[in-house]
Amino acid sequence: MKRPAPGRFRTLARFAACVLVVLAGDACHKRAPAPAAASAASTEAPPAPPKAPTCTLTAEPATVDQGHSVVLSWTSQDATSVDIEPGVGKQLAKGSTSVTPKESTTYVLTASGPGGDATCTSRVTVAMPPPPPTPSVKEENLETNLADELRDAYFDYDKADLRPDAEQALTADAAVLKAHPDIRVTVEGHCDERGSEEYNLGLGDRRATAAQNFLESLGVSADRLRTVSYGKSRPVCTESTEECWQKNRRAHLSIKSGPQQP
Numbered sequence: 196m197k198r199p200a201p202g203r204f205r206t207l208a209r210f211a212a213c214v215l216v217v218l219a220g221d222a223c224h225k226r227a228p229a230p231a232a233a234s235a236a237s238t239e240a241p242p243a244p245p246k247a248p249t250c251t252l253t254a255e256p257a258t259v260d261q262g263h264s265v266v267l268s269w270t271s272q273d274a275t276s277v278d279i280e281p282g283v284g285k286q287l288a289k290g291s292t293s294v295t296p297k298e299s300t301t302y303v304l305t306a307s308g309p310g311g312d313a314t315c316t317s318r319v320t321v322a323m324p325p326p327p328p329t330p331s332v333k334e335e336n337l338e339t340n341l342a343d344e345l346r347d348a349y350f351d352y353d354k355a356d357l358r359p360d361a362e363q364a365l366t367a368d369a370a371v372l373k374a375h376p377d378i379r380v381t382v383e384g385h386c387d388e389r390g391s392e393e394y395n396l397g398l399g400d401r402r403a404t405a406a407q408n409f410l411e412s413l414g415v416s417a418d419r420l421r422t423v424s425y426g427k428s429r430p431v432c433t434e435s436t437e438e439c440w441q442k443n444r445r446a447h448l449s450i451k452s453g454p455q456q457p
Contacts, residue, residue, distance in 0.1 A: 245309035248274035252304040252315040260322050264295045267302060267317065274306035274313070296321055341378060341450055344371050348406050348446040352387070355401035357409055361446070365406055368448055369413035380415075382407045383447040384424040385431075387440035392426055399424030406446035 250271040259265055268291040271277050277286045280303050283294065294302075296319050304315045345368050348361035357365070372378055384399030384406075403422035411417050432439035 246273040247310040248272060248306040248308040248313040250274065250277070250304055250306040250313050250315040252279070252302065252317045254302065254317040254319045257318065258320040258322060259296075261297065261324055262295070264293045265319050266291055266293050269304050269315070271304075271306040271313075273310055274308040276307045277304060278307075279304045294319075298323075341371060341375065345448045345450065347448075349441060350402055350444045350446070352440070352444065353390075353398065355398060355405050357405055361406075362409065365409050365446075366413060369410050369415050372410070372415050372419070376419075379419050379451045380410075380421075381449040381451075382410070382420060382422045383429075383449055384422065384426075385429060385443055385445050385447060386427045387443040388427050388430065388435065389440070390427070392428075395426035396424050399426045402444075402446050406448075 248271060250269065252267065252269045254265050254267055256265060267279065267283065269277070269279070269286070269289065271288045274288055277288055278284065279286055281300065283292060283302070286292070288306075299318070299320045301316055301318045304317075306313045306315070346364035348357065348364045350356070350361065351358065372380060382403045384401070384403030386395040386399050386402075390398070400422065403424055407420050407422050410420060427443070430439075430443045431445075432442045
């Protein structure tokens with residue numbers, strides 16, 4: 196058998212060596228098998244935390260006079276319960292209600308849910324009425340003095356006609372009233388104890404009206420006069436005698452100083 200030439204032999208040897216190097220490189224760089232897939236539970240993202248609640252609370256109007264009402268309106272998000280204090284209590288997530296605070300009040304809404312609590316507030320200012328004016332000493336003295344000057348007009352039994360002595364008394368009263376134009380007068384009609392309550396209320400009203408009309412005829416302005424009937428409920432004498440009954444059958448003038456009220 197003929198042997199290959201030495202140069203060719205060397206060439207084949209180098210080729211074989213290169214083949215072995217390439218094969219060895221592929222074996223060294225061959226990728227390792229992928230690790231086993233992790234469980235599905237370990238690859239899923241954790242759940243998002245629940246959202247914190249939000250809320251709004253308004254009062255309309257925000258300022259009222261005492262005794263007037265306001266409307267509370269509210270909204271909430273991501274809340275499972277809503278509570279409004281003071282005095283309103285548990286409510287739906289959204290709504291409105293009317294309240295009448297007796298004094299200035301801050302209303303607090305608490306919205307609760309899986310994500311926690313949220314609070315909202317709204318202030319209602321209640322304007323208190325001013326205190327009634329206190330009569331001055333001068334006004335009190337004037338009323339006392341004039342009360343002593345005014346005279347009652349007396350009536351006959353079961354009558355509402357003005358007798359001459361009643362007209363004289365009312366004429367003197369008219370002069371006092373015209374001298375003090377700031378004085379307002381309530382003309383009271385009274386009766387004695389005889390007769391029913393209903394009948395005497397009507398009779399007392401006729402007596403008060405007769406006295407009022409006479410005062411107006413003498414120049415006392417009608418807007419300074421008003422009438423009321425007390426029937427037999429306010430006697431000045433309680434004996435069952437004609438003298439006592441006569442004292443109770445009267446028109447009495449009750450006065451009040453100060454500006455005329457509407």
